[in-house]
Amino acid sequence: xxxxxxxxxxxxxxxxxxxxxxxxxxxxxxxxxxxxxxxxxxxxxxxxxxxxxxxxxxxxxxxxxxxxxxxxxxxxxxxxxxxxxxxxxxxxxxxxxxxxxxxxxxxxxxxxxxxx
Amino acid sequence: xxxxxxxxxxxxxxxxxxxxxxxxxxxxxxxxxxxxxxxxxxxxxxxxxxxxxxxxxxxxxxxxxxxxxxxxxxxxxxxxxxxxxxxxxxxxxxxxxxxxxxxxxxxxxxx
Numbered sequence: 001x002x003x004x005x006x007x008x009x010x011x012x013x014x015x016x017x018x019x020x021x022x023x024x025x026x027x028x029x030x031x032x033x034x035x036x037x038x039x040x041x042x043x044x045x046x047x048x049x050x051x052x053x054x055x056x057x058x059x060x061x062x063x064x065x066x067x068x069x070x071x072x073x074x075x076x077x078x079x080x081x082x083x084x085x086x087x088x089x090x091x092x093x094x095x096x097x098x099x100x101x102x103x104x105x106x107x108x109x110x111x112x113x114x115x116x
Numbered sequence: 117x118x119x120x121x122x123x124x125x126x127x128x129x130x131x132x133x134x135x136x137x138x139x140x141x142x143x144x145x146x147x148x149x150x151x152x153x154x155x156x157x158x159x160x161x162x163x164x165x166x167x168x169x170x171x172x173x174x175x176x177x178x179x180x181x182x183x184x185x186x187x188x189x190x191x192x193x194x195x196x197x198x199x200x201x202x203x204x205x206x207x208x209x210x211x212x213x214x215x216x217x218x219x220x221x222x223x224x225x226x227x
Contacts, residue, residue: 041219042219105162
């Protein structure tokens with residue numbers, strides 16, 4: 001079974017430029033997450049989708065970040081314009097949530113963004 | 117809000133040494149607790165978990181016991197191997213599928 005796929009793996013851009021990250025979750029997983037991991041820190045949740053609906057985007061900086069999950073499968077996270085402080089690893093995860101409880105989240109390898 | 121504090125790294129040990137990585141948490145209610153591992157170049161993987169007080173999670177020789185009285189979930193392994201070199205994250209889930217992570221502990225095992 002294929003894991004969570006993310007692309008690109010690395011991205012270097014200049015500040016004020018736009019950037020987009022793509023995530024393909026594990027087939028059949030209805031819940032998708034985007035996390036940001038700053039250097040030397042643990043991941044922090046940016047947004048969580050249940051199918052097509054964003055059910056928790058409270059930590060997403062909405063002035064410059066946007067995300068979408070069309071058709072409840074793939075997802076794209078965009079930053080426009082990027083700032084130096086956005087340099088981090090952006091992780092995508094997915095899980096199959098049925099009813100209540102906690103379901104294991106499977107993580108992709110991440111996209112390392114460097115803003116110069 | 118919920119938070120996790122774990123032992124600062126990096127931690128360097130010799131092969132076959134005993135490992136402890138400390139983790140304490142602050143949460144309302146009764147969270148589930150996890151240890152994730154991140155090997156070089158790979159994504160985070162769930163190593164073990166415990167969902168209620170006094171539960172012991174175990175996997176690949178690693179163990180951690182959910183201690184409600186000390187709000188701790190320390191990771192232990194009796195004899196580490198070079199292949200255990202990785203970054204280890206303690207995390208909790210207080211509900212709504214939201215994971216809160218500690219800052220991570222980098223472990224290096226020397227042969």
